[in-house]
Amino acid sequence: MKVFGIAGWSGSGKTTLLEKLIPQFTARGLRVSVIKHAHHGFDLDRPGKDSFRHREAGATQVLMLSGERWVLMHELRDRPEPTLDEQLALLAPCDIVLIEGYKAAAVPKIEIHRPDFGKPPLWPDNPHVVAVATDADIACPLPRLPLNDAAAVAAFILEFTEST
Template sequence: MKVFGFAGWSGSGKTTLVEKLIPEFTARGLRVSVIKHAHHGFDLDKPGKDSWRHREAGAMQVLMLSNDRWVLMHELRGAPEPTLDEQLRLLEPCDLVLIEGYKAAAVPKIEIHRPSHGKPPLWPENPHVVAVATNGEIDCPLPRLPLDEPAVVADFILDYFKNR
């Protein structure tokens, strides 16, 4: 599996770009998976539902399934967060895994940078950033990609892997 990441400050447009890239890659015949790292807690479940009640009762894992999808919820219950490598091993084989977050992970990544947000760029301090997707002018020695043109970003990612 090829792994490519996206990093940027909150509100920069990481999720929007990944959302637009998925159909670009799938239209090209690639099977795509996504890992999203959240710095805050989250819950896919609803209080009072059976699966929520099972987790609240202390279950380590709850697997829910239907005709359309299945999900495995795993409670850490104080255990350390799994590493990125451990999470990648949980995924079914695919052609490309897009990772949102994990700024420090040693995987190639595109920084999403919006100068209008007034935040400093990440690329000067992050050796894993190989390009910057932006909607503004920035002074950067890395390739600059148009943030609002997912086909161009997809081409860059596929070319990146071809040339490695």
């Protein structure tokens, strides 16, 4: 299982790029999984639903399933967030895991950098950034990828993961 990350500041376009990359990989017959790290709380459930009520009652895990999909919700209940390795171990076998966020994780990643956002680039201080996807003409010692060309970004990721 290959693991590759997409990192950048909030609002830089990480989700949009991933949304375009996934079909690039699946069109090649690859099975893709995604881990998205959120720095803020989130909830996939809704008040009043049975699963919500189970979690509110104190269940640590609630598994919901239907004929179309299943989801396992796990309440941390004041325990530490699982490490990236622990999360990867939970995934079913696949060809590539794309990770959104986890700027500091020790996995190769592409940084999405938009100078117009006014945020500093990550790559000077992050040895795990192996390329920069941008829509601007920036000076950077790493490979520069066209942010709006998902096929080129996917090709880079595949070439990189095959060589490591």
